[in-house]
Amino acid sequence: MIFDAHIHTDFSSDSKMLLTDAMMRAKECGIGLITTEHMDLLYPKHDQLIFDVDDYFATYNQYRSNHLLLGIELGMRTECVTENYAIVKKDRFDYVLGSIHMVEGIDIYYDFFYENRTKAQTYASYFETMAKCVKEYKFIDALGHIDYIARYAKYEDTEIYYHEFQDFIDEVLKKTIANDIVLELNTRRLGERSVVNALTPIYKRYYELGGRLVIIGSDAHTQQAIGSNFAIAKEFLEQCQLQLIYFKNRSPEYMVEK
Ligand SMILES: [Zn+2]
Ligand SMILES: [Zn+2]
Structure with missing residues (x-):
């Protein structure tokens, strides 16, 4: 089965999607789901982007299936x-995705992160933070949306070009592979050809450095976004010779079309 391995239901403070609605949509699409609720410890806004893990399992365990x-x-x-490790170490989760949302203590969604700084400066800081975290978060299964900054940066062209940030990206990819962490292909931005073109050399480089496995996810916060651009993603991964997997009980499983 193909899985959308990155969705947010209303356990994430920035989503109102009900799990049952998400499941209905997934059934229509003929795909499985892995919920990936936001846990951003030390987030500056109190009670945002964190959730009660016990409550999560108590509420969702009844829906858990293959x-x-x-x-x-x-x-x-x-x-x-250490605090993040404590949350996931009990192995109750099927899948642990690690992502960079904050750089230098600032949520990079906000404009002021980019104020008075060039793209080269902010992107360097973003990739350095990512490399450091991938090195220290050995216990995550996958690295989320390597292109996250391109969604929100305040420059005329926010795209990540491999040749511009080669050394930084190589560092991230090498540490990812060295720690047995899988690279996610976040499908949210894949609808545009220019995005696919920019991401291709990054994923090809991942292969070149020894990476073989990729997990895909839409990062859906709404029912409609579930499974978005999956056909493009599958073609993309074939071109990069990468193998699609998902995680169940923290172990990789091959994704195969039914
Ligand atoms: Zn994210
Ligand atoms: Zn997400």
């Missing part, structure tokens, strides 16, 4: 590695 798996998206920061 096609509905329960995961978490950890917002990685170097200041709270």
Whole structure:
């Protein structure tokens, strides 16, 4: 089965999607789901982007099946590695996704992160933070949306070009592979050809450096976004010779079309 391995239901403070609605949509699409609720420890706004893990399992365990798996998206920061490890170490989750949402203590969604700084400066800081975190978060299963900054940066062209940030990206990819962490292909931005073109050399480089496995996810916060651009993603991964997998009980499983 193909899985959308990155979705947010209303356990994430930025999503109102009900799990049952997400499941209905997934059934229509003929795909499975892995929920990945936001856990961004030390987030500056109190009570945002965190959730009660016990409540999560108590509420969702009844829906758990071979096609509905329960995961978490950890917002990685170097200041709270131990605390994040404590959350996931009990192995109750099927899947642990690690992502960079904050750089230098700032949510990079906000404009002021980019104020008075060039793209070269902010992107360097973003990739350095990512490399550091991937090195320290050895316990995550996959690295989320390597292109996250391109969604929100305040430059005329926000795209990540491999040749511009080669050394930084190589560092991230090498550490990812060295720690047996799988690279996610976040499908949210894949609808545009220019995005596919920019991401191709990054994923080809991942292969060149020894990476073989990729997990895909839409990062859906709404029912409609579930499974978005999956056909493009599958073609993309074939071109890069990468193998699609998902995680169940923290172990990789091959994704195969039914
Ligand atoms: Zn994320
Ligand atoms: Zn997400």
